[in-house]
Structures are given as structure tokens and as C-alpha cells.
Amino acid sequence: MDVRAYIESGVLESYVLGSASPEETHELLQLKQQHQEIADALLELENDFERLARHMAIIPPPGIFTRIEDEISSLVETDEAHPSVIHRKTGYRSRPDAPRGPHFIEVEASSNQMRIHKAWRWVFAGVFLLGKLFLIAAIYYFLEYRQAHEQIQQLKIELRQYKH
């Protein structure tokens, strides 16, 4: 087989754009396993394809991911017996060959961030302000205490002087 001619035929480009016929796709996936040159050319095209898409990207407005989460939530049911297990409405689990184990839709498995309700910002603001107030009060009472302590020391000295 002439690998170079195959690469030059445009089938790889057609596959990357999702416009290859099922037969062409099947043939390409087989040839990819057999010829490293084809696998490399395909990888290169996929990179070009991603670069093009990145060039045309639009930053999604804030709140879109929350909408996605809501949409996902509306599509899944929570099993009452196993609240942490999510079953899909699609009937996927009813397939006889489907594994019996629990199925999860991972949403933030690897993220090191967490989402909390906006109302918590007032709680955090309150805690922050209270913290500041306690700090000011502590400094004030410390200074008062130190002044009082100095006065007591002074009086003790004066008292000793009178005794003598």
C-alpha cells in the first residue's frame, strides 16, 4: 500500500472534520494501527484542527457552567436508596449488558475549587468585621491594662518611699 498517496488523498482531513464516510473511517482507523506515518499525520492534522478552533474561540460569559450543572441536574434522578448514586433517565442502566455498579457523572472530580452559595459572602463579611472588632477591643484593653499596671507599680514605689 502506498502510504504517502493515502495521506495525500485528503481522507485524513475528511476524517478529522467528521465528513468521512463510515467505510473511510473504518479503513483509516485500521491503517492508523498498521502505519505509524498515518498515525503521525493524523495527530498533526488534529493539532491543526484544534489550533483553528482556538483561534475562533469566544470566552463564554460567566454563569454558563452553572447553567450546564443545572441542565445536568435536571437530566438525572437521585436514587432514594443510594442518594450518592446518579441514575440516568435515558434507560442506559436498563441495558442487560450494562454494569451493575453505581454510575456517576463526574462534574468536578479533579477540580481543587468549590462553589458556595452567594449568601455566604455576608456571613464571611460578618465574621471578618467581628474579627476586626475583637482585635481592636483586644488592643484597647491591652493598652488599658498596661497603663493600669504601670500606675500600680508607680503607687507601690511611692508607698515604699513613704514607709521609709
Add this chain to the structure above:
Amino acid sequence: MKQDQALLQTKPSSIHHLYDAYGGMLLGYIYEVVKDHAIAEDCLVKTFSRIAQKFNEINWTDTNAWRLLQNFAKNELTAFHKVAENYEVSAALPNAYLDLMTDEQRLVFCNVYYSKNTTAQLARQLSKPDVEVKQLLKAAFAVIRRFNGR
């Protein structure tokens, strides 16, 4: 469990990860088809919820993630493809890649990139041999590569 761990290490492990990596690219792609920000955002939400439904069924190790996501988006955009038989060759947003292509290359590239047409179907529509359509597609990719300085 070990398989899952391997998957987590090598490929996008969650919808959030996918959204961070490809959300903007998908929105840009969808917008070029629907040409309306609100509709594009709705479609993006639907696309990701569809991906979440199929997440555990997809073999992420053997497939290019972006190609897969784009196919999901294409499925969501079927209604738009039916309305617009031929994709408008001018992009909604300025696009240096498309500007460098010839009219024929752009026509073929856009009709394949933005619709679910196979090259054979497009060849019939354009009354050209399938081989010629594939060559035009290849030439369009060569333009993209040249633009990337490779």
C-alpha cells in the same frame, strides 16, 4: 477502578475540565453556525449536558477530545443545518484562516466544518468528483498549517 484512575491521569476527567479546556472553542464554533450569542450559549449548555450523559460511555483514550466535542455540537446543530443547506462562506467573526483560503477551498471547508455533510454528499451538491472535494479540503488544511507557521 484502576482503569478509571488511568483515565483520570491521561484524559479529561470531568465535565468541568472539558468546559475549561474546550468551552470557548465550542462556543466560537457554535456561534459561527447560529450567529446569535443567546442561541449559541443555549446550544453550548445543551451540548455539554449531552456530553455529561454519555461521559462514561466515551472512550477518551482513543479519540481526539476536540473532534468528539465538535461532533456533539454538530448533532445539537442539526436543525440549523437543515435550514441552511449550504453554509455561508463568510464567517461571522473575523477569521484570518478563512481569509487566506481561495473561494473554492473556503466553500468546501466551511460546508464540511460547519455541517454534517460528508465529502461525498458535498461533492454531489457541488457537482464535483469526491476526489476533487477532498483535495480542496486538504489544500484548506495546508493554508491553516501555513498560517500556523509550520
